[in-house]
Amino acid sequence: MATATEQAQAARREPPVRPGARRRLSDREGALAWTFMLPSVIYIIALVALPFGLAIAFAVSDVSAGDPSYDYVGMLNFERAFDDPVFWRSLGNTLIFTGISMVLIVLLGKVLANILVANFKGKWLVRFLVLLPWTTPVALSSISWLWLLDSIYSPIDWVLRLFGFLGPNDNMYWLGEPNLAMGSIIAVHVWRLTPLAAVIMIAGLVAIPKDIDEAARVDGAGYWRRMFEITIPMVLPVVAVSALFGAIFTFTDMAVVRVLTRGGPNDSTQVLASWAFYRGIEGGDVAQGAAVALFLFPLLLAAAIAILRVVRRIEVG
Template structure:
């Protein structure tokens, strides 16, 4: 047996050979930019002067004195929390619909996945028309049913702008979460549900007594994916409102972009972006611990 054939039969070698491309990919696209962000956060690098000069914690001091930063932090937490809750609720409802037997189920599943498969910038631009202050079809429908009289400035008011951004983000992420939850629902043994039916349990009792507890670890994973994608997302708010009005929809990701790229202060932009890491890490650890405890029960 040749040496090459012997290596191909070794599980340890195959494991590292399969993992190596992923490790290189993560280091190149995540590790290197993360290290550069840390270095830039302690420097005075700008888009006009890329020379590296150590400035210590001055960028962080400037960030802490910036009222927009604190508002962006509150917006990010609110944006993520509300979006995650709505995504979990709607994905559970949608997953129940998708596992039901009805004619044309494959076509419905195709339509459900469209928001996720469509490029985020393209789909968000279409929402600009839906939420337009003059030509919005949403306003037209609401006027026809008598819920409003004039036009609603969806993206011009602070409350309606944040609600609009959250609604678009929920619309984007619900299909992915629904597919994850659907896999968990399918894995539940059918004999458990059938035994509950025989014992006289109704739909809601089976839902809250059997389906949700058994699928809770998978639902938590879907919520985790939604939280990560929402917490680090800036595309929806950037395309819809560019952080306005008066920074009411700015998030940490978008404000880091505005300060570091459009504002030219790369050091402060990197310092703002670094706050995403510890908050997201703490949230992910909390959710994963909860999932592990649920799985152990």
């Protein structure tokens, strides 16, 4: 058995290991961090930064589908947008569409989240039915609503006639009247995004410690008092996050408008995203479409900053 002196002599004979000489990639924190961040960086550059840069370049040019040559024209496209009454109508519709949709999405999402966290028989079926609007492709679901809101063969009108709310030969013309068309678009959009808000809020409801709710029950707090004094204050940051995601999807969404009304009647349901598409893609005026689309950026940025500040104040408070 080797003595302590012999072990010390053997250790001195072995060559010293230099620090970092044989460090693997998994041991290099700096290189590992960049390795994990690289896919996200590539994604942001390829699908966000480059298109945004191209939009800015097109917005200050005269590029069109008929003449793809690039000529710098400065702020001419923005001046043309300001002189276009449809642009201002689209801007107003975007604000109305987003504001009403966000209020309804947050409220209905909170209600659905409370239902989905409760324990009852058949909860899996209810969850499946609730999530179905979000998982269904937007084009398919919008086409289904296009049939449901048909001016002549609408099943909704048939139900209203059955209960006496409409005359035998009356129709609502859901997509033919400006106010009804805007209301229909908002309703379909809320129907699509409410499940997403509910799923996000479920995470906040599940994270609430059960001992707080049990202590409130012991103190005699009823359902509504616990809701407004415990549940809602503790899930407000999550509610703000769901509102932020909903605002992003609502600001940039044009699928529902395109499938249901195509901006009609008489451009009464145009939003900035749809108007930019019709001017830039279908109309062939790429530069003008890019200029209109760029107005989405400051509006969305302002909404995101406002919501994130609210979240920060809630967390600090």
